[in-house]
Amino acid sequence: MKLSQSLWLAGAAMGAALAIAPGEAVAQTTQQPQQFAQVTSVSQLSDVQPTDWWFSALQSLVERYGCIAGYPDGTYRGNRALTRGEFAAGLNACLDRINELIAAGLADKVSREDLATVQRLQEEFAAELAALSGRVDALEAKTAELEANPLGLNAVTSRLSVEVKTGIFAASDPIDSENNAILPYRIRLNFDTSFTGEDRFRIRLQARENSAFIGDPVGLGQGESSGAGSDVNDDVDIDDTFYEFPLFNGRVTGLFGLVSVEPSRLFILDNVLSGGISDLAEMDEHLTHNTLVDSTALGFSWEAIEDLLFISYGYGADDASESTLGNGLFAGESVHVVEVGFTPVDSLTLVAAYANYAAGQGDDPGPGTPINDIPGDAQAATFGVNWEITPRIVFQGYYTRGFFSEDAVDDTNDFIAGFAFSDYFIEGSNGGILVGSPDSLAVSQSFDLDGEDLDEFPIQIEAWYGFPVTNNITITPGVYYITNINNDGDDIIVGGVETTFRF
Structure with a gap:
């Protein structure tokens, strides 16, 4: 044919x-x-x-x-x-x-x-x-x-993601208290929108209920639980609202945040130990950078030398919406944070950060409790390192020194060193071990069980291993041990199993 x-x-x-x-x-x-x-x-x-x-x-x-x-x-x-x-x-x-x-x-x-x-x-x-x-x-x-442009060009594209974190935890009784097993939870709904395909606008709704164990100076990482027997109610709050956008062909990233800006939005010191079960692992109560967490913030991150030198700046105001004396965007409790990051090779990141805190310009701000519960004016400096030893093993360490204007508050020396492991035994797993000091200032203020300043700040050891059950469910057994929670030399052990649902 x-x-x-x-x-x-x-x-x-x-x-x-x-x-x-x-x-x-x-x-x-x-x-x-x-x-x-x-x-x-x-x-x-x-x-x-x-x-x-x-x-x-x-x-x-x-x-x-x-x-x-x-x-x-x-x-x-x-x-x-x-x-x-x-x-x-x-x-x-x-x-x-x-x-x-x-x-x-x-x-x-x-x-x-x-x-x-x-x-x-x-x-x-x-x-x-x-x-x-x-x-x-x-x-x-x-x-x-x-x-x-997976999010689309010249179109508003929105996405909803949900995270539910809960688990069962128990603690030892360091001072003959009645610590019992607890079932805390944290629920987050993230609404992410892009207007150009390269920017991001986020609104996060959060509800949580958490109670720290008696004698635990750190608390679980599911919420702001620091405080002996303290509690976070289950009200739904706007936890995170920010807009980040590229400038100068992507060499600069600008950020404007109304509520609770995450430091990782601005700074390059990525927390690889965040898979742990405590607040210390999540850096919520420790690092200089985290002074912006509860603030209205403005800032930028500049890639000064491509893949080598990064300079970031953030300004946070704790009561930016208040018009009363001693409050507002510039007259109230505020903080300036500067970070310089250096990446000589792809596997190594070195950073130095400095923060300057102001208690506010009211008639008599006094010692107060400005951002991050720091009394009076203060400064803090952090030196950190992230080293990817292998694609599956990363070392992280940092040291923070705090200087305070109030004579009654001693300067602080806080640190963390640890290893994060990925894809061991089970693909998609995330484990780690760390040694560090809980925020010694918070310990001396809130967890002095004898009514005196602590002679020695606590040391914490923590280990965890999170593994995926499905693409949307992760289970993380973990335990942490804290020494010297009071001047009697008492210790505390907190452990449990955490479950995270993401969809």
């Missing part, structure tokens, strides 16, 4: 990929998993039999040019009517295959009669082939656009 006759038969299958039939094309093309597979043998088409009058034509096209495709269900549907557009799609597929043979030096496999037929068909179907080429170009451009 001549090539022109064979092509009329090929069009019904090849053309189906782009123009099936009125009302049917949309349903097929929008279902990405359904692909029209190239046929390498006529026997792959379940509804084609050797007795069919078109059998030899299909067999010839498959063997000579390999330009036949079947429907996703493995059928050919040879009795269906054929449109000019469908025939153009089939013709285009065979033209591409013939060009490939010629380019590969196999022109002898294409007969002169077939080439003459192809030329005649090209002339007759020039309009349809041009339209088909335009459709393909448009689809390729749209695909490239979506790959480069």
Whole structure:
């Protein structure tokens, strides 16, 4: 059978990929998993039999040019009517295959009669082939656009994510207290929106209920539980609201936050130990950077030297919405934080950070309790390191020194050193071990059980191993041990199993 006759038969299958039939094309093309597979043998088409009058034509096209495709269900549907557009799609597929043979030096496999037929068909179907080429170009451009901008260009794209964290925990009785097993929880709903595909606007709603064990100077990482027997109610609050956006071709990231700005939004010292069960592991009560956590904040992060030097600055005000004396955006309790980060190699990050706290300009701010419960004016400096020893083992360490204007408050020396492990035993797992000191200022203020200053600040050792049960559920057993929680030398052990749901 001549090539022109064979092509009329090929069009019904090849053309189906782009123009099936009125009302049917949309349903097929929008279902990405359904692909029209190239046929390498006529026997792959379940509804084609050797007795069919078109059998030899299909067999010839498959063997000579390999330009036949079947429907996703493995059928050919040879009795269906054929449109000019469908025939153009089939013709285009065979033209591409013939060009490939010629380019590969196999022109002898294409007969002169077939080439003459192809030329005649090209002339007759020039309009349809041009339209088909335009459709393909448009689809390729749209695909490239979506790959480069998954959130979409010039469109507001929003996404909702939910995290529920709970578990059962228990503690030893360091001072003959009645510590009992507890079941705290934290629920977060994150609404993330992008206006350009490169920025992010987030609103987070949070509800939590948590109570620290008697004698525990740290508390669990599910909420602000620091305080002997303290409690966080289950009211729904706006916990995190910020807008981050690129500037100067992405070399600078700007940030404006109304509520509870996470330090990781600005600073490059990434907390790799955050998988632990305590507040210390989450750095909530420790690092200089975290002074912005409960603040209205303005800031930026600048990649001064590409992949080498980073400079970040953040300003936070604790009562920016208050118009009373001693409050407001600049007159109230506030903090300035500067971080310089250096990455000499991809696996090593070194940082130095400085924070300056102001208690406010009211008539008599006194010792007060400004940002992060620091009495009076204060300064703090942090030096930190993240070292990726292997792709699955990362070391993190940092030291913070606090200086306070109040004579009654001693300067503090706090530190953490630990290792985070990933993908050990179970793919997707996250484990770690750390040694550090809880916030010694918070300990001396809130957990002095004898009414005196602590002679020695506590030391904490913590270990955990989180493993995925499904893509959305993670279980994390963990335990931490804290020494010297009072001047009697008492210790406390807190342990439990935490479960996190994300969807």
